[in-house]
Amino acid sequence: MPSIINDNPYLPVQAKVESTDFESDDKTLKTLTFSFLTPSVREKFNFLPGQFIELSIAGKGESPFGIASNPTEELIKITVNRTGYVTNAIHNLYKGDIVGIRGPLGNWYPISKFVGSNLAIISGGFAFTTLASLLDYLLENYSDKLGKIYLIYGARNPGMLLYRDKLKEWSNNPRLETYITVDNKVNDWDGLVGFVPDIVEKADIDIQNTYTVICGPPIMIKLTIPKLLNKGIGKDHIYTSLERRMKCGIGKCGRCNIGKNFVCKDGPVFSYADLEGLPEEY
């Protein structure tokens, strides 16, 4: 496990807000980027796609967020849904404000296993963050080491899709096969319409030697996994990243366990085979 940047794992490292931008048209999703106050910290902050940070605002508290930026980028990027006390405070941050970052925490997508195989990235809603990081990172560093790459990504409506500039770029990238979908038919949308599990079922995925990584709301994951199994993809070839309420982020405070595994420390990335037989507490 790569070391967290501070000797005391509870003590955040100070970082500065570099940008804040609304990500969704309804302004519930905001993307923020951060730089560390001490620039040399960034060199030690080695992460891989799938890992997360605990972001804190002094006096407001701390919450976990998957890292959305490509590890090779200088700034640390997250996308935050405005839903509770801490995320409201994060939405109220301005450029230049000081926050605390703990991390990088958790494990990452098993990229070394994907080498030589096809990869289908499946996502719904704003869980797309760490998968965007993964896709960016793979296209940059593993383009010649992977087979076919599929991106299946859905949101409630076009205004809720994350990173739309990137999506445009990926849609035009011949290296990728993209299926971008929205739940219902709307004006000015000429892409796919339908829920992610149905799009997965219809998508022409080469199941031979294919790994899948799937992130989204629990209901989407629960409905999509049977479709993948039906296609003949093995349980150990289906990876997902789980979310749970977290506090410490380092496997001490107890709340995020599924079976004997902690989502924060042993996850958040698990294979479907890992989760089989455990309480379905996610």
Next chain:
Amino acid sequence: MKLLRIKKDNFEEALRSLQNEFKIYIPKKEDDNVVFSELGNFKDMDYKFERTSHPIKEFVLPQNETLFYFLKDGSREKESFDTSKRILLGVRPCDAKTLKLLDFNFLDSSYIDPYYEKRRKNTFVISIACNEFGENCFCDSLGDSPYKLNGADAIIYSISNEELNLLIDNEVIFSFFKKYSEKIEEVNSEEEVSEKGKIAERATKPLPVKELKEKLPSLIGSTDLWKNISATCIECGVCTYLCPACYCFDINDITFGKGGKRLRSYDSCMFKEYTLEASGHNPRPTGAERWRQRLLHKFLYYPDLYNELGCSGCGRCIDKCPSKIDIREVINYAFNYK
């Protein structure tokens, strides 16, 4: 290990010399509770060392603990560590054991908890063998014994009117007692000590904890079992607060003026809010899932991860449960469930 015979007067002299370096805590009656409080007047030393109402985890994991102080603009963070040295005198063997159980979590090599580590390093335990069983304790039913060292630095075996037997497994503690003792014997293990005084004995009814561990994975989906177990639970959380092996905590910020502190406090898997997510989704929505978590954590996950139960049989959860839920009955009920 050294077995010492010490006169009570000399034992107290040794404690006085220890007090130059350590704070010594002994069980003391306060209203309806027995709590560890600092030894001031030696007249309080009645040598009964009753089992305390609260577990000793408070000395390594306080109910509320400041992690660090900050200014609200985020500009400064100052850690807060407790490095005071203390001796807990008169700890029951079941409680002594729980420090080991907590170590598994907090000193786990992937991340060491610095707050716990510093307190733990400076906390020494002199326990006392039980000469009778409490109303609800059941360490023997879990295969443990009420007169074992269980990781303590020393244990008092027998006390007469004039003297006591003390087995010491720590060089630092021994250095304080050696010049006060009447007789010192070198022993290789606690089993070698023949004269343990009057020890607690009874016909033990073993609990099927080993068998339950094997069966629990197949009971995960038995919704009715968990519903039945949790039916009378009011989810007050007292069982987890008083459990010496429960350690779950919450982290929150408290502010005052321009600054504040980040605080960790006990939390409980019996609370709905423990796993409630900001979206409203709760992966453990009812008491049934929460009870399943509590039982599985102690009797399946802990043995799986660390080869020890997450329960020492102290019985506090039975003493204080307002709904009279008895963990021994729960273990038997789950084991016999078809």
